[in-house]
Amino acid sequence: MYRTNTCGELNIANVGQEVTLCGWAQRIRKMGGMTFIDIRDRYGITQLVFSNEINASLCEQANRIGREYVLQATGKVAERSSKNAKNPTGEIEIIVDTLKVLNEAATPPFTIEDDTDGGDDLRMRYRYLDLRRTCVRANLELRHKMAFEVRKYLDEHGFLEVETPVLVNSTPEGARDFVVPSRMNAGQFYALPQSPQILKQLLMVSGFDRYFQIVKCFRDEDLRADRQPEFTQIDCEMSFVEQEDILNMFEGMTRHLFKAIKGMDIPVLPRISWHDAMKYYGSDKPDTRFEMKFVELTDILKGYGFAVFDSAAYIGGICAKGAASYTRKQLDALTEYVKRPQIGAKGMVYARVEADGNVKSSVDKFYSQEVLQQLKAAFQAEAGDLILILSGDNADKTRKQLCELRLEMGSQLGLRDKNKYSCLWVVDFPMYEWSEEENRLMAMHHPFTSPKPEDIPLLDTDPASVRANAYDMVINGVEVGGGSIRIHDSQLQAKVFEVLGFTPEKAQEKFGFLMNAFKFGAPPHGGLAYGLDRFVSLFAGLDSIRDCIAFPKNNQGRDMMLNAPGELDPSQLEELNITTVIKSK
RNA sequence: GGUGCGGUAGUUCAGUUUGGUUAGAAUACAUGCCUGUCACGCAUGGGGUCGCGAGUUCGAGCCUCGUCCGCACCGCCA
Numbered sequence: 312m313y314r315t316n317t318c319g320e321l322n323i324a325n326v327g328q329e330v331t332l333c334g335w336a337q338r339i340r341k342m343g344g345m346t347f348i349d350i351r352d353r354y355g356i357t358q359l360v361f362s363n364e365i366n367a368s369l370c371e372q373a374n375r376i377g378r379e380y381v382l383q384a385t386g387k388v389a390e391r392s393s394k395n396a397k398n399p400t401g402e403i404e405i406i407v408d409t410l411k412v413l414n415e416a417a418t419p420p421f422t423i424e425d426d427t428d429g430g431d432d433l434r435m436r437y438r439y440l441d442l443r444r445t446c447v448r449a450n451l452e453l454r455h456k457m458a459f460e461v462r463k464y465l466d467e468h469g470f471l472e473v474e475t476p477v478l479v480n481s482t483p484e485g486a487r488d489f490v491v492p493s494r495m496n497a498g499q500f501y502a503l504p505q506s507p508q509i510l511k512q513l514l515m516v517s518g519f520d521r522y523f524q525i526v527k528c529f530r531d532e533d534l535r536a537d538r539q540p541e542f543t544q545i546d547c548e549m550s551f552v553e554q555e556d557i558l559n560m561f562e563g564m565t566r567h568l569f570k571a572i573k574g575m576d577i578p579v580l581p582r583i584s585w586h587d588a589m590k591y592y593g594s595d596k597p598d599t600r601f602e603m604k605f606v607e608l609t610d611i612l613k614g615y616g617f618a619v620f621d622s623a624a625y626i627g628g629i630c631a632k633g634a635a636s637y638t639r640k641q642l643d644a645l646t647e648y649v650k651r652p653q654i655g656a657k658g659m660v661y662a663r664v665e666a667d668g669n670v671k672s673s674v675d676k677f678y679s680q681e682v683l684q685q686l687k688a689a690f691q692a693e694a695g696d697l698i699l700i701l702s703g704d705n706a707d708k709t710r711k712q713l714c715e716l717r718l719e720m721g722s723q724l725g726l727r728d729k730n731k732y733s734c735l736w737v738v739d740f741p742m743y744e745w746s747e748e749e750n751r752l753m754a755m756h757h758p759f760t761s762p763k764p765e766d767i768p769l770l771d772t773d774p775a776s777v778r779a780n781a782y783d784m785v786i787n788g789v790e791v792g793g794g795s796i797r798i799h800d801s802q803l804q805a806k807v808f809e810v811l812g813f814t815p816e817k818a819q820e821k822f823g824f825l826m827n828a829f830k831f832g833a834p835p836h837g838g839l840a841y842g843l844d845r846f847v848s849l850f851a852g853l854d855s856i857r858d859c860i861a862f863p864k865n866n867q868g869r870d871m872m873l874n875a876p877g878e879l880d881p882s883q884l885e886e887l888n889i890t891t892v893i894k895s896k
Numbered sequence: 897g898g899u900g901c902g903g904u905a906g907u908u909c910a911g912u913u914u915g916g917u918u919a920g921a922a923u924a925c926a927u928g929c930c931u932g933u934c935a936c937g938c939a940u941g942g943g944g945u946c947g948c949g950a951g952u953u954c955g956a957g958c959c960u961c962g963u964c965c966g967c968a969c970c971g972c973c974a
Contacts (some may be wrong), residue, residue: 342937343930362931378924395934401931418925421907424935428907428923432966484974505974532924532973652899653970748972757974811974 313383319355321388322796323402331385335443336376337423346373347404351423355447358391358404362600365406372410375791379416379423385409410888431602435871438862448861453572455849458525461545461843464564470521470547473502475510477503477527483821484758484811486530489540497888506840509825511548512797513519514826516828520550525843531868536855537789537845540868545846547794548838553726554780554796558582558736561792561839565734572850577734580784584739589707593714595740598788599733601726603629603717605710606689608700617677619658625706627713630690631720634697635663642673647718649701656712660700665694670699718788729852732786739763740781743774743810751812756781758811759804759825760795761837767803772812777856780837791846794839801829 314333317800321330334352343519344363349356359382361373376382386407395401420437421429425446434441441447462472479665481488481502488502504510506528514522524546531540549557562580581599591604608626620626631637637645642661649656657797662672662683678686690698697715703709721727742762743752753759755780762770766777780796798804808818818826844856857863865871884890 338934340933340936341930342933345933347936358934360932391932391934393932393934398934401934418906422924430908430966432903433907435966482974486972508974530973533971535973536968538973651969655970745973754974760974809925867965871942871966885903892946 317352317354318352318357319400321357321400321403321405323390323896325388326390328388328401329385329403330388331383332359333381333383333700335416335423336380336382339373339376339378341374344370346370348373348376348382348384350384351443355400356398356402358395358398359386359407359410360389360404361407361410366408369407369410369863373407375411376410377418379419380412381414381416383411383413387622397888406732414467418420425844435863435865438872442861447825450847450853451861453851454843454859457572457847458545458567458843458848461523461525461564461841462570463571464567465521465523465547466721468521468560468563470523471519472524473514473519473522475504475507475514475522475526479504479510483813483817484754486532489529489531492887492889494887495763498763505530506544507546508759509822511546511838512759512825513828515548515797515799516831516833517551518550518834520834520836522549523547532867534866536857536862537848537862539856539864541864542856543843545792545841546838547840547841548836550834552796552835552837554738554782554837557794557837557839558738558782561784561794561841562736565786567681568846568850569732570769575732577732580734580736582736582738585737585741585778586739588737589710592717593710594788595737596783596785596788596790597735597737598718598721598727599735600728600731600787601721601724603631603721603726605629605713605717608689610687611682611685612678612700615677615682617674619660620677620702622704623702623709624704625709626685626700626702626739627709628690628700629713629720630692630716631699631724631818632693633695633699634720634724635665637661637663637697645699645716645719648719649712654712654715655708656701656716657703659716660702662686662698662700664698665696666694670698720723727787732849734784734786736782737785738782739778740783741775742766742777742779742781742807745775752810754807754811755779756793756795758807758822759797760807761798761803762807770806770810782839784841786838786846786849789845789849791840791849792839792841794837796835796837796858799829799833799835801826801833804829811886 315331318332318334332350334350337349337351337356338814340347346361348359350359361370363370373620384405384407387402389406391402391404410524411697419440421427421433423443425444427444478491478501481490485504491501493501507524507526511522526544526546527541528544566577569577585595588597593605607629608628612620612626614621646659648657660673662670664670669680670687672683690699701709701713741755744755746753752774754759760779760781761780763780769777782794783790798807844859847859848856851859853859862870
């Protein structure tokens with residue numbers, strides 16, 4: 312037996328016991344006549360003590376230990392003469408009588424501490440060392456707990472976890488696929504699933520009326536702090552349900568997670584239509600930890616000779632409570648912020664509500680106090696508030712800019728507390744959105760999404776205005792999940808493909824098996840998928856989903872530890888029937 | 897495809913403004929001293945392709961161009 316206990320569990324009650332611990336040497340403090348070694352495993356840290364007085368040769372042995380050596384130590388648990396309140400095991404130490412070096416270790420390139428001295432680059436190249444750090448390990452422990460609670464909740468509600476294949480077909484629409492060559496089928500390729508969407512719908516046809524899977528999905532698109540090329544979904548689907556049933560089921564699951572993991576009771580999730588989300592927040596994933604909703608000011612401010620506003624198609628603003636104390640310098644910085652190319656506003660107008668109730672704006676020469684009071688009334692602003700206004704010739708674009716400004720103000724005013732959570736449903740997404748690039752309508756969610764029944768007639772007359780039975784769950788401005796009621800009627804599915812510009816032949820080629828399956832008795836069904844990485848990041852308060860993934864990819868989609876992707880031997884390529892390979896740089 | 901920031905000791909960074917003798921600090925590492933430390937302390941020491949390449953110059957860590965790499969973002973992500 313290697314060990315009797317872990318390094319995190321011994322305390323004052325164990326004093327006098329003979330124990331054996333295994334772990335890594337975290338820190339070594341040599342005092343001359345005595346030596347302390349902190350031994351670490353994933354459960355905690357325990358202090359080992361060696362003394363010349365007790366055993367000089369053992370103490371000498373301890374002095375030769377280096378950082379991160381793998382140790383096995385046997386000795387007696389003793390109460391410390393000077394305790395360390397910072398450590399749960401800080402009241403005791405082990406007076407060692409046998410020390411065995413199970414393995415030596417090279418000095419790690421960065422310190423194995425929560426506040427490590429290692430940069431991102433280095434930590435990713437030595438991720439296995441990075442994962443020794445308590446703060447990183449804690450993220451994976453949280454991830455495990457959340458996945459476990461998900462399985463528990465879904466199992467209790469009759470869901471079956473079914474595995475679906477990873478080698479499937481490339482699908483048109485949506486993200487780029489990762490592809491895998493087929494040795495046995497020359498010139499043909501598998502694709503890795505962007506999600507098991509079609510497969511889970513086929514499982515509904517098979518009668519698995521409550522399915523889920525915690526499953527890897529793959530999208531060959533550029534990365535972000537919240538986007539990895541392979542990521543994990545909690546993929547769920549139900550039969551004989553309406554939208555309401557699905558919202559209730561998964562609101563319940565979210566509530567369960569908050570309770571089980573955070574000990575928090577969350578309120579009923581408010582619902583907002585996609586249209587209103589765009590109107591009041593300029594985003595389909597609003598951060599509702601704070602209000603600061605948009606107010607449209609076009610009617611109030613247009614027509615007073617201020618050319619910027621008079622020529623604008625949309626004027627809108629937000630009211631930052633208590634921010635009238637913002638200095639000119641701060642306001643200039645905000646203006647610069649919204650003028651950054653990524654945001655693209657032309658400028659910003661501000662108005663302060665002063666202590667006497669008067670409004671002082673940056674465009675006073677165009678507006679009477681009377682008009683400015685209308686402005687104040689539009690926000691129900693009070694003394695001390697700051698109104699920020701953007702305008703533009705494109706309402707949607709201006710709202711997007713205003714959205715960035717709102718989030719920045721929320722951050723500056725400390726309204727985006729990581730320990731506070733605000734959840735909501737965004738519902739009634741449009742079926743389609745116009746693609747400038749492809750010059751056609753594209754499915755906003757995916758092409759299997761059902762239109763709202765009352766909007767079906769519009770498919771022929773005004774497809775762009777058709778709303779879908781689609782919904783997203785948003786927490787703190789993060790889209791943690793999304794789903795829809797699916798089409799289960801092959802005729803309607805064919806119609807939707809038609810609007811997307813598929814010829815019947817193309818639709819048959821790509822999705823024939825699905826439409827065929829629907830002819831054999833498809834139940835009404837729908838579902839939802841959570842992004843597990845994002846959900847864990849939210850609960851852990853992380854800035855990047857990388858921190859809750861054991862071995863993530865970098866900005867360029869590379870695994871810096873494995874140095875993947877890599878080149879193949881010519882013989883492998885030949886076997887795969889790949890004759891032309893563009894050499895990497 | 898694009899924008900911004902960064903790349904100097906094992907590591908984290910300063911030095912670049914205004915080109916000029918031997919490129920510094922902290923930490924880590926090594927050695928020595930130290931019997932109650934817990935970020936132990938003290939002393940000494942070793943450690944550098946200033947990402948790479950070209951150019952300007954009498955002279956480049958510093959200026960110019962190119963290139964590679966990392967991070968954040970835009971496009972993209974049904």
